[in-house]
Amino acid sequence: MTDAVVVGSGPNGLAAAVLLARAGLSVELHEAAAELGGGARSARLFDADVVHDVCSAVHPMAVASPFFRGFDLAAHGVEMCRPEIAYGHPVDEHRTGLAYADLDRTCERLGRDGGRWRRLMAPLVEHSREVTTLLLGDLRHLPSPGPAALLPPRILALQADLFRGPEASALLAGVAAHTTGRLPSLVGGGTALLLGHLAHATGWPVPRGGTQVLADALAADLRAHGGRIHTSSRVTDLRQLAHARAVLLDVAPRGLLDIAGAYVPAGYRRALEKVRYGPGAAKVDFLVSEPIPWQERELAKAGTIHIGGTRAEVHAAENTVVAGRRAAEPFVLVAQPMVADPSRGLPRKQPIWAYTHVPQGDPLDATDVVRRRIERFAPGFGDTILASRAVPASELEAYNANYVGGDISAAAVTLRQVLARPVPRWNTYRTPLSGVYLCSGATPPGPGVHGMAGLHAAKAVLRKEFGLNELPAGWA
Structure with a gap:
């Protein structure tokens, strides 16, 4: 039995996995792509000497968010360069x-x-x-x-x-x-x-070496705390994760329906089907x-x-x-x-x-x-x-399957879908399925490289599924 499985290695999925592993849980992470990072990946598209960010590129929230403040990017060798x-x-x-x-x-x-x-x-x-x-x-x-x-x-x-x-x-x-x-x-x-x-505060910096270094630093920390990472590992059915006490999905609402739609109550399924993409x-x-x-x-x-x-x-x-x-x-x-x-x-x-x-x-x-x-x-x-x-x-x-129709926000950022993201629930990270949580940009606070949806979802998992109210050092 594994304590927690995270699906998706975008910044939120990695943030959740890091927090859970640092809390002493056994953690597995599954990423459908061959490379980690989701929306935080880089590539050498045309020349071996030139690094291109293939999705997110400039990161004001990565230096300002409480998750990354607690993680301490500089201590993990990441230099944020401010123009x-x-x-x-x-x-x-x-x-x-x-x-x-x-x-x-x-x-x-x-x-x-x-x-x-x-x-x-x-x-x-x-x-x-x-x-x-x-x-x-x-x-x-x-x-x-x-x-x-x-x-x-x-x-x-x-x-x-x-x-x-x-x-x-x-x-x-x-x-x-x-x-x-x-x-x-x-x-x-x-x-x-x-x-x-x-x-005018912490700035709009870029990571030295490309956005990929953010994902790599999180992945290295996860491994250092015992986490296991599986790339080219697509999860298509929730039953694949039956060995986990808790499941955290860094996916868009449509991805949640693809993986677990057959098992969720009809009302929740209908609410997810009504989510608008931008x-x-x-x-x-x-x-x-x-x-x-x-x-x-x-x-x-x-x-x-x-x-x-x-x-x-x-x-x-x-x-x-x-x-x-x-x-x-x-x-x-x-x-x-x-x-x-x-x-x-x-x-x-x-x-x-x-x-x-x-x-x-x-x-x-x-x-x-x-x-x-x-x-x-x-x-x-x-x-x-x-x-x-x-x-x-x-x-x-x-x-990136989270970008439905090219919507890089994982769901339209409207007032209604900010206040009830992705659906009206007191705890939007918990799904009606026991032990199953959503931790993507489709949950508060929304899109961006900040790791906060992962942090909020992981806190809920620690408290509800494992009875742990104290957070690891850095986020307490």
Whole structure:
């Protein structure tokens, strides 16, 4: 008999497995793919000397989340490299918003809107740990009154345009668009505040050597505490795991139905079948001969660039995609990791990471769309491209079964599906099946490389299945 089996080696599955193993349980982890990591994998796509992140690339939550704070990435040999500018947003050919790591410098750059940006962000930066803990919580515990009071008026204020000039508004719209949903929205506002303030707190870093090092560090810790890992090991039926006292599934709701749908009560099954999946991501990786030739030279210092134009243009593009249509001028997210981590490639061979939002299951090869959007603000970019690879939204699910129709959030990030994620239950991690838990981004706090869904689910397993109320050192 094994104490616990985890299915899926994304950051949440690995986080759950690490916590359970450190608590002294016997743990097995099964991963369907040949490589560990789920959405935290890297590959050498075109050249042995160049590392590309094939899904997630920039990790503000990996340094800020309570799980990774307790895990201590630095103690496990992971160096997080922070660019001078967390993210930039070209509004047009003459105006660009820049979120420097330094809040003062950001406010100075924003000119007449600098004071408003400071009033919005400075209190969140001052209380960043508490704010992050609250927004990455399990939605089942009352927050401490201080940080909680900071958020509602700010989230509501973001539904309107707070600023006089377009740069600050565009900066926040680009961050809100990470939700891949309708804008403006309360969920988008919360995302903008969480990720936006982290730019000036713990930053938007990239891991030295590629995102894969995050998964590798977690896997090494799991093995060091007796855990066993099985790759190329697809679980298709819950009965395969009958030898485990507890089962934790790092899968989307559809994956839970595939594995255990025949055994769950009809009401829970119907609720899972009603879960909505959001728009897809169409991914493009470029190998380039030189850094992107941005017209605004400061963008060469930014780890992340949002291309979407004004606040109104970002909202229009996202809402068009939510409605099931391709946007004529879509939102594009670009990462240039060698700005902070020169080890990723060579001076004449550099990785560029990008995706754009498209309707669910869209088969679009987005190479030309993304290239054109970048070239608007970086003329000549196309001349630097040595190689490229596109993964349409319709094919992302083959890479990771949690990405249904290309939805990298494992379920649409709407207000209802945030408050009841994935279905209305007091403990959303527990399923009606005895000893079976869900621990993916389809549970609170939602998508992202933070490990918190795994942490919350593992805590519930320790308490309910094994009567252990004390957490291992680091998370107590």
